[in-house]
Amino acid sequence: MKPRAIDRDIEPFLRVRKLRATVAAPGHRPELGERELVRGIDLDVWPGERVALVGESGSGKSVTARGILQLDPSLRLTGSVEVARQQLIGAAPGTVRGIRGRVVSMVFQDPMTALNPVLTVGDQVAEPLRLAGTSRKEAMRQAADMLDRLGVPNARTRLGAYPQEFSGGMRQRVVLAAALIGQPSLLIADEPTTALDVLVQEQILDLIVRQSDELRLAVLLITHDLGLVAGATDRVYVMRSGEIVEEALVDDLFTHPGHSYTRALLGAVPTLDHDPEVPLAPVPAAGAEPEQCLPRSRR
Numbered sequence: 001m002k003p004r005a006i007d008r009d010i011e012p013f014l015r016v017r018k019l020r021a022t023v024a025a026p027g028h029r030p031e032l033g034e035r036e037l038v039r040g041i042d043l044d045v046w047p048g049e050r051v052a053l054v055g056e057s058g059s060g061k062s063v064t065a066r067g068i069l070q071l072d073p074s075l076r077l078t079g080s081v082e083v084a085r086q087q088l089i090g091a092a093p094g095t096v097r098g099i100r101g102r103v104v105s106m107v108f109q110d111p112m113t114a115l116n117p118v119l120t121v122g123d124q125v126a127e128p129l130r131l132a133g134t135s136r137k138e139a140m141r142q143a144a145d146m147l148d149r150l151g152v153p154n155a156r157t158r159l160g161a162y163p164q165e166f167s168g169g170m171r172q173r174v175v176l177a178a179a180l181i182g183q184p185s186l187l188i189a190d191e192p193t194t195a196l197d198v199l200v201q202e203q204i205l206d207l208i209v210r211q212s213d214e215l216r217l218a219v220l221l222i223t224h225d226l227g228l229v230a231g232a233t234d235r236v237y238v239m240r241s242g243e244i245v246e247e248a249l250v251d252d253l254f255t256h257p258g259h260s261y262t263r264a265l266l267g268a269v270p271t272l273d274h275d276p277e278v279p280l281a282p283v284p285a286a287g288a289e290p291e292q293c294l295p296r297s298r299r
């Protein structure tokens with residue numbers, strides 16, 4: 001695929017520097033010290049760019065995402081997170097609330113837990129607009145348009161339905177509609193397709209890509225599945241044990257992976273010609289093999 005033109009000479013929209021996230025030791029035992037979940041990472045997303053943050057389960061991807069938007073009060077955050085040059089670490093809670101859902105939206109893995117079972121789909125999609133002062137009638141009109149745009153059939157008549165009346169894939173469309181209706185500049189999508197079956201996974205990922213192209217929406221796609229990354233994103237960060245071990249344009253990562261961990265992750269991605277009788281290469285545990293990242297010129 002031809003690389004998309006992303007202007008990286010301008011300021012990134014999201015600029016994360018030395019972000020560190022720690023939690024107190026379990027059981028209120030301060031003598032055990034803190035546990036470091038994210039260890040001083042740097043990460044940029046430019047306007048309109050689609051960036052993947054990949055790594056195996058437990059590597060710290062979701063903590064990073066929740067840290068960027070300060071969604072987990074148990075995390076102690078240090079470092080810098082700038083959104084459109086506005087510093088969020090140490091900012092007043094109102095500043096971060098003003099960014100969430102409006103400037104930066106987030107969708108999560110499980111669409112059911114993201115939706116409130118006692119509120120109608122229409123009310124939930126329209127909520128960001130209602131909070132911003134839009135009349136109910138206008139907010140509902142825009143909610144129907146957004147659901148329609150995201151491929152929910154008979155969107156107008158289904159505004160009064162409840163989430164449990166929708167299939168998993170349709171629920172994730174509803175969650176996306178609620179995330180996009182406030183016209184954010186950045187969508188953080190944390191494993192948005194993991195809970196869905198394979199066909200629906202593709203549809204949801206296609207939708208995210210299409211909305212990103214049409215609305216010039218930047219996307220930070222968080223996934224453990226490198227197989228999702230190739231056609232959908234421009235650049236990739238590889239995360240392991242709370243650290244970024246590699247960053248590359250997507251094509252370079254697949255053709256010349258620099259870090260032994262990235263190569264192991266790539267080895268674990270099934271290909272079309274993969275013989276199902278042959279087991280995929282396991283990803284080694286952290287510390288199990290020498291860490292090495294070859295200089296790009298030597299790959």
Ligand SMILES: Nc1ncnc2c1ncn2[C@@H]1O[C@H](COP(=O)(O)OP(=O)(O)OP(=O)(O)O)[C@@H](O)[C@H]1O
Nearest residue numbers: 023037056057058059060061062063064072074224
């Ligand atoms: N609030 C928290 N308190 C204590 N530990 C946490 C907290 N949130 C996450 N962790 C731990 O931090 C580590 C990283 O978790 P994280 O959810 O970021 O992983 P991940 O890379 O997103 O993997 P997955 O895809 O499985 O969610 C895990 O060991 C997790 O148990």
